[in-house]
Amino acid sequence: MTFSELLGEKLLQHNESGNESNEISTNQLDGKTIALYFSAHWCPPCRNFTPKLAEIFKETHNELKDKFDIVFISCDEDQSSFDEYFKEMPWKALPFSDGNSSTILGEKFNVEGIPALVVLSPTCDKITADGVEEIRVASKKALDQWSQGKRLFWSREPREDEYVWEDTACSLCYLSPLIGSRHGCTHKECNIDLCQTCLPNNKHEHPLVEYLMPKK
Ligand SMILES: [Zn+2]
Ligand SMILES: [Zn+2]
Structure with missing residues (x-):
């Protein structure tokens, strides 16, 4: 078309x-x-x-x-x-x-x-x-x-024991929805979300915390 x-x-x-x-x-x-x-x-x-x-x-x-x-x-x-x-x-x-x-x-x-x-x-x-x-x-x-004809977000199938964070993307690798453990900053305005894989590569200025579980 x-x-x-x-x-x-x-x-x-x-x-x-x-x-x-x-x-x-x-x-x-x-x-x-x-x-x-x-x-x-x-x-x-x-x-x-x-x-x-x-x-x-x-x-x-x-x-x-x-x-x-x-x-x-x-x-x-x-x-x-x-x-x-x-x-x-x-x-x-x-x-x-x-x-x-x-x-x-x-x-x-x-x-x-x-x-x-x-x-x-x-x-x-x-x-x-x-x-x-x-x-x-x-x-x-x-x-x-x-x-370049590509989307930014990518996804993968979650394993049975992994959380799925709807409407959330990893700020570094753009996995969306974010799957597995999710890490963020306690300063809300920072607006950073990291997946487990990207956590070691993070250079964020504040200490990060792990979210407990997605809201149902
Ligand atoms: Zn990531
Ligand atoms: Zn921060």
Whole structure:
């Protein structure tokens, strides 16, 4: 499948001054990895995430612009919320269509909540639907992986005696869900999680503690 078949012939992009958006042909994306960004202005976690994503996108743009792009899929309910929100975004957008296309695309890729980033190969095959989490854990390293057609997180089968920590990734090797014993920092803002294998390689400034067991 091509991006034009998936998204239609036209997308929106800001002009150079950033004041207006222009129609561009979807086939400008051909050959790239793209991330569909499902997001809405009414959703506080989305509004929180958008500036972080925009910063990473701008930082990596020179390096990755021929390989990677993002398309905003609006989950807003009216054109004016779409317009206001899209102003903050340095990437492309699917034109607003009363939520119809976002619903169809969301169902196609099993999007269960927003914000969501669904990363697709140039042939529209899903690389990962965990884009938001991968960005949270690894920032621009995630974009590097995606532009090479790879996801950042990996997984393995747990043994019977091993814990499985849902929604948690190892900060060093990106095992997700984290399996086995989990180590973290008592300073919550540090936001570090390590698997048993990575523990000896850790250079974290604070002493780490082992979590007891996952919440049921
Ligand atoms: Zn690890
Ligand atoms: Zn710490």
